[in-house]
Amino acid sequence: MSRWMFLVVLLLGLGLPAINGHGQEPRKVDILMKKKLVHAQKVLEGVSTQNFKMIETNAEELIEISKAAEWTVMKTPQYEIYSNDFRRSAQSLAENARKKNIDGAALNYVELTLTCVKCHKHVRETRMTRLD
Template structure:
């Protein structure tokens, strides 16, 4: 049945949108900017992900495709690779595959596949950012050296 898959996808997108909108919590320290005119790779990633979400909400496959292209370009940016751990590289490769899945779904005009790829992509982001926070805590002065894995 197509209805349950579509409903599950939209529920997932809604949950992800709420998670993404809560990204600026009080506990997250703002990062200093190198150049106030040029957005960081993570700011560009967020803008492209929002474009994909807008495309999903309006069934605009061109926006989904354009957003996916932008996400792929973010991964190729030299500033993307900030960590050499196997786990980080795994998340980075997974992010690229999910972005490519978004492109394919947009090309095929498959809303359900695009929605699921978007949810998977966003969950990859959340997991990777969690990993990076854990790595930072492990490396922090006064740390016990034990990451929460």
């Protein structure tokens, strides 16, 4: 490993938890948020292989996750809008999977992933302005 790579690895290892503001102990919210990624990836697998059962069960998991108390990380109106969009996309996913509508499910998957990006952007921006 070159000296530069070593430095980059070191900075990433040290810097990321500090940027996120996370401690060492995994918090319940982190576990919840990571589960979200796993189920979203499974939905993609289901959509791309036309496995409707896989889409349905993982969409239902996503709905449950969005109902957990830990889901509400911040109480801004925008956060609530994105939460609702997320849940609605997951519900449409489950419905379209039951109807075996692959085009509908594919569209719902795209909608769902857009809410991931939008909400994370909102969270980042809200936290940055709070630091000021």
